[in-house]
Amino acid sequence: MRILTSRSARALTAALAVGLIATGCASERGKDGDKDGAKDTFVFGAPGDPASLDPSLAADGETFRVTRQAFEALLEHESGGSKLVGGLAEKWSSNPEGTVWTFNLRKGVKFHDGEAFNAAAVCANYDHWFNWKGTYQSSAISTYWQDIMGGFAKNEDKEAPAPNYKSCTAKDENTAVIEVLKPSANLPGGFSLQALAIHSPKAIKEYEKQEASAKGDAITYPKYSQEAGTVAGTGPYKIAKWNKGNKEVSLTRFDDYWGDKAKVKNLVIRTIDTEEGRRQALQAGDIDGYDLVAPADIKTLESAGFKVPTRDVFNLLYLGMTQTKNPALQKPEVRQAIAHAVDRENIVKTQLPAGGKVATQFMPDTVAGWSENVKKYPFDTAKAKQLLASAGASNLSVEMCYPTEVTRPYMPAPQDIFELIKADLEKAGIKVTPKPLKWNPDYLDAVESGSCALHMLGWTGDFNDGYNFIGTWFAEPDKQWGFKDDKVFTAVKAGSLQGDPTKRTDLYKAANEAIMEYLPGLPLTSSPPAIAFGKNVVPPKVSPLTQENFAEVSFK
Structure with missing residues (x-):
């Protein structure tokens, strides 16, 4: 894998939100251009805050919307579709039983912190998750790991499932082999999840110095996951800043990206938690796109020249x-x-x-x-x-x-x-x-x-x-x-x-x-959720899985 108030209160909230956007971002947007005058910042209005900058600790779409721009998994989905394609692995295969999965990895891939991506890095991630302890074993944090791979090397939580992960082996520099105990319908699809996206081994060593904690139902996430600077993936953008006061995450283009470089230099994902607020911000030009368009707003926006593609139902x-x-x-x-x-x-x-x-x-x-x-x-x-x-x-x-x-x-x-x-x-x-x-x-x-x-x-x-x-x-x-x-x-x-x-x-x-x-x-x-983009935006392909890749975005 989210206060709406009464309609009148929502309208007031929206107006305030737009006012804050217009004033709080004036200095940033005044510099929003390259030397040739082209816009170099794409601002997207999201309906909720992310929970973490480490996607392996999350289960919510707003976290994944952010981290998907910076982290990549072994497998991905084709742009705009649900077909599995190669991600950090160019090719993959399994034994007939579906218990041994072999990944032929891309060469020449770098992490945002300069570390090289290889089979040892893949295994460092999977072994890191498998050896989680304490609060990391809570289903509120490790939901996806438990759904896909079961429990841990040593289950401390009596409610944790039996582990299905067996091992990861770096067969050679560019071949990783992941073994599970029993076949599962969650594989190979699970290898495409953001929660199982690959992090720099150097970053993982820093992660392991910190603990998550819980008091009752409240989870306190580790500090590294709540501020930029430690997390490092291989994606087309790298996370530069999480300004919680302004409810926005800033990302910058990763110029050493192995694939097609992001077309826009800077990406800002800003929380605007009302439908009215997001629509008015787009109409005012304070953002360049937003998600979850209210059904009643679709025709209004389209008639004004905005692009409002609707995703397939999924x-x-x-x-x-x-x-x-x-x-x-x-x-x-x-x-x-x-x-x-x-x-x-x-x-x-x-x-x-x-x-x-x-x-x-x-x-x-x-x-x-x-x-x-x-x-x-x-x-x-x-x-x-x-x-x-x-x-x-x-x-x-x-x-x-x-x-x-x-x-x-x-x-x-x-x-x-x-x-x-x-x-x-x-x-x-x-x-x-x-x-x-x-x-x-x-x-x-x-x-x-x-x-x-x-x-x-x-x-x-x-x-x-x-x-x-x-x-x-x-x-x-x-x-x-x-x-x-x-x-x-x-x-x-x-x-x-x-x-x-x-x-x-x-x-x-x-x-x-x-x-x-x-x-x-x-x-x-x-529901078929709609997503909106500005009149001057060339949008990405929209995904039935809501997995849009903002590196595809450009401006006319």
């Missing part, structure tokens, strides 16, 4: 239910009542751009494994009331968390969507207590730790495999959901262990049917 928004937080949710009839109470079609019509869809299961219909035969829960307030009565829960009260200061590709207006769901549930007789939390880190940490009885969250696929969706949530017990059901877990894992693509797809369909029969939460919608 995401999911869901209503999560944490059974351990509210015991009433342990009753199937209560979960079913909540599902029938929510008018998902209304969310699509009022909150999503054209092409938005009601979700029937925990993956979009663009992913192989989507099933037409899952159990459906159509909007029916009367049936919801009936189910609550049969469960002895007609006076149900439930706390619902929702995120502030963010929008996501699958969730363009969190508070507005929350208000619709709250109204639907209350029509069915369910009292909802709102609990707004700042997206990063408060909301994400609360959801991860199981502190929210109901919550809204979602997922944009990392790579095109069904397990990247359902396996993320339902391969094993997870605090976010707080349930144990072997039928669900077994069905989900079955697909991950099947090497034949056709058989794997059939197993994913069966898993989706088992999940929706149990109903751990309610899939809500899938």
Whole structure:
């Protein structure tokens, strides 16, 4: 892998945001040009703050939007698509069992700190992650490592999964061999993740001198990950500064980059956490592009000459239910009542751009494994009331968390969507207590730790495999959901262990049917998120995975 306030308050916030942009950046933008007068800084408006400058400690899209410009993984996705292509590895292969992966690495690649990239550097990264200790083993920090490679050399957290990573060997200077204990549907796709992007071994030595810490649900990230200067990747940009006061990360072109050099010298990614603020900043010329365009703004911007491409659907928004937080949710009839109470079609019509869809299961219909035969829960307030009565829960009260200061590709207006769901549930007789939390880190940490009885969250696929969706949530017990059901877990894992693509797809369909029969939460919608660029911008290819490469950007 995020306060929206009332509409009037959001408008005020937007106006203030634009005012700050116009004044706070005047000196920077006054110098925004090369000797020939061409613009040399591309400013992009992001909807949320990053959590870390080290992508291996993150699981959120706003961190990855920044780090993707500076770090590269062994594999990448083709520009504008979801097909796997070579990244730092030109070629890759595996044994028939899918347990030994061989990477033929690019030659002549340098890290931002001048270190040479080679097979030993690849192994230094994987062994670093495998040997994490203490708070680094928390699922709030090492989510992706645990999803892809399992646990650690020595599991200290009793909830950490068994390790699947076995070893990494530098066969020669330009050949790295990574072995796992069991085949997994997460590979080779997992090798393309930003969380497994490759860092300079010199930087890693500095990382290992610092610790992360936790107090309750709150995570304190290591200092190196919160300021520029230590992290070093191989990407077309290098991170120059993280100005948290102005909510922006500055990057500069890496002139020793191995591939096509970035077309614009400087890149600034600035947080503007309201839709109105981002739109007005683009219209005023204070930024050159922004993400997650409000559906109502698309035609307005296009008619004024701005470019507003829409990505293909590759995401999911869901209503999560944490059974351990509210015991009433342990009753199937209560979960079913909540599902029938929510008018998902209304969310699509009022909150999503054209092409938005009601979700029937925990993956979009663009992913192989989507099933037409899952159990459906159509909007029916009367049936919801009936189910609550049969469960002895007609006076149900439930706390619902929702995120502030963010929008996501699958969730363009969190508070507005929350208000619709709250109204639907209350029509069915369910009292909802709102609990707004700042997206990063408060909301994400609360959801991860199981502190929210109901919550809204979602997922944009990392790579095109069904397990990247359902396996993320339902391969094993997870605090976010707080349930144990072997039928669900077994069905989900079955697909991950099947090497034949056709058989794997059939197993994913069966898993989706088992999940929706149990109903751990309610899939809500899938959305085609739009992204906007200035009139003078030649934009990058837009990605269904929201993995835009800003090195492709230029100005007319």
